[in-house]
Amino acid sequence: MPEVKGKQxxxxxxxxxxxxxxxVxxxxxRLKILEAVHRLGSLQAAAxxxxxxxxxxxxxxxxTEERLGSPLLVRSKGGASGGGSxxxxxxxxLVEQFRKLHKNVVVQSDILFKNGITIKENK
Structure with missing residues (x-):
């Protein structure tokens, strides 16, 4: 990575x-929210x-559901067995594709930054 005055x-x-x-x-x-809901099975637990x-x-x-015009969750109301999502x-x-997109942007940005920028010291 580029350095300026010894700082990376x-x-x-x-x-x-x-x-x-x-x-938005x-x-x-929203990715973190959906990952937590998926892992924990509950909006309350995710929150x-x-x-x-x-x-x-x-x-x-x-x-997000309104803007996409599509539901993201199946919700079940509480009761004896408890609710969940x-x-x-x-x-x-959506979660999988956004993860891939984000990873690609980060990797490619790092490559471009590392290889394509020359920083000159101001005098």
Missing amino acids: LFMRSKIWIEDEGGA VFGLG KELKMSYRAVWGRIKA QLVPFALE
Whole structure:
């Protein structure tokens, strides 16, 4: 990686998907939410793990569902067996494809930064 005055520099990038109006449809935050729901089987448990309110988690999922025009979760109401949420196949595919996209952007950005930038010291 390039260095300036002995300090190593690193490329950082953040990507997300927007709709035509500029509203966030999907990004790293929503990825983390869906991964937690998938792993834990519950919006409430995901919210707790992510240190977010249930309302915030639910709001982001609902907004993404509305913007995509497709559900992300199958929800079951509480009761004797307790409630829960599972990702629908579309959501599982979205998570997998976004992971791949993000990894590719990070790897390619690092390669371009490492090989394509020359930093000259200001005098």
